[in-house]
Amino acid sequence: MTVLSGALGRGALPATLVLAALAVIALAVGVSVGIGDLPIPLTTTLAALTNRLGWTAVEISRIHETVIWDYRLSRALVAAFCGAGLALSGAIMQALLRNPLAEPYVLGISAGASTGAVAVVILGLGSGAVSLSAGAFLGAFAAFLFVALLSGGTRGGADRTILAGVAASQLFNAATSYVVTTSGNAQQARDVMFWLLGSFGGVRWPEFALVSVVVGAGLVACLLHSRVLDAFAFGDEAAAAMGVHVERTRLVLFSLIAVMTATIVSMVGSIGFVGLVVPHVARFLVGPLHVRLLPACALIGAVFMVLADIASRVLIPQQVLPIGVVTALVGVPFFSVILYRLQRPA
Template sequence: METSKSGRLLSRVAAPAGLFLACLAAIALVVGISVGIGDMPIPLSTTYFAITNKLGWTSVELNRIHETVIWEYRLSRALVAVFCGAGLALCGAIMQSMLRNPLAEPYVLGISAGASTGAVAVVILGIGAGAVSLSAGAFAGAFAAFILVAVLSNGARGGPDRTILAGVATSQLFNAATSYVVTTSGNAQQARDVMFWLLGSFSGVRWPEFALVSIVVGLGLIVCLFYSRLLDAFAFGDEAAASLGVNVGRTRIILFALTAVITATIVSMVGTIGFVGLVVPHAARFVVGPLHIRLLPACAITGAIFMVLADIASRILIPQQVLPIGVVTALVGVPFFSIILYRLQRAS
């Protein structure tokens, strides 16, 4: 009897552990493939040994140029894509739960529009006199938008509908400001540079960006998992959550602020990348169900893999040219989202 109980316990522990290891292996595989793609193709085995050599696990002799390309350029880019995809998908799941709206996504609070205005202010208007970087300007603009949404939606007392309306109004305001600055103050080259950044790009990210985004997204995932049961309660509405003992106002402020920090960090580094935070939570929910203790890790893993694959596609779809990553996610996300909606309609 005791043997059968211990066997069932081991199987319950082994199944999630095995699935977690399989997900890590899938992420490692797509990262390795991403590192190998470029003007100088690099075999997957070379990427593996370059990493294990650096960690001290192996001492295989490799081409110095390959090692430099891997460590100085491509590996950091692929790992930033992993955490950006995980962060956007995570924020999308939180926003859809908190706002009880299947069309909610990380940019519903106007953060991307604010980041765009901040970036344009630095690049075109020269605000900061060279002391403020594009990323810093974008981050400041993103938080300015978040504060405006908080004021318009009446902070913690604002309901989901009021928050969405405040986000729409804020987005329109900052988008108008961005368009005005670009059309009246910028030259053609500046407008092109800003437009490429707005559509998303991993070309300029290196290890400092990886360190920042990994810390922000990693801590964000831990906090979200801590609030997973409270997120389940929000599925029944604010009043139902309050009746279950949830402090609705405090929870709303913490989770909205958390999504704002994660989204602002990502947008300030790589620009606006659409559809990841909208599509991935629905795909993950379709597979693992609505409980957030399973949904949030599934979103993070799926978003990471999806973003790396989109980055790979952005470099190989058109020879000798890199597409903005937002274009690729939209091209993939729209039909994929249509399939999900069709299957949900059939299921209902």
């Protein structure tokens, strides 16, 4: 904690603002837990939580308690951490590549994860020993390694990395489409497509434990590099002149992004626009300094994803939309605004 505090120094987000944001996240999670075929009041959710912590002994329905603890609370918390991780990864990508349109999937991780998932679900690779999440994780890292080799590793510039990511995405997307169209039946294709658009329906406490550790550790590691990321804003040569080991820093941060994004995609599928839009919103609110930007991205991303998960369950009665559809409905207008601002003359 002392090392982290010293690394952040002055300029960090005020504690009161962080606490207020955490309160908003807690409220959003509480509302999310209450939404479903069995509505649960916010007070009941709070009572179930305090009962489990041993603070109270309020009488609540056994059915409500089961639904809260076995299904909905873990789902809402996983959504919060996934949103935080994707937004954080997007902010790092935009800093390293010096491109306002960069986002976590630039490295081809989403496309690789989809190929890995399809290989398990449709081709049956692993003979049942490899789960869909494990296959997606392996595919994501295969895509990351492909991009690293194609771009020249840490010596490759930003433009070369982006081009390598585009090539990897096209290659793995083509492989996914080929497998689905030639080997899968209609139901398998439908299941794969729903997964590719993102869903929190199957996540439980084991997934929460994993994603909370990965995203939490990633946030701390990125905060330790906050001043280095500020130096990258002036270009690689300027960063090197300031004493930054450019190649090593790129390797560390790209690896962090790969681990966080691969973990998230392997659990819930590909959820677009969060890593692209949220960093711009956070930058507008708190400025470009990464000591403030990174925590803001994590907090805003968490709120946004929980709200998107709520919207996916209430927009169409008796039907759950893929979470990627909801984030796209919000993200495309923001993306259009970003493009418009980039086209305006200075």
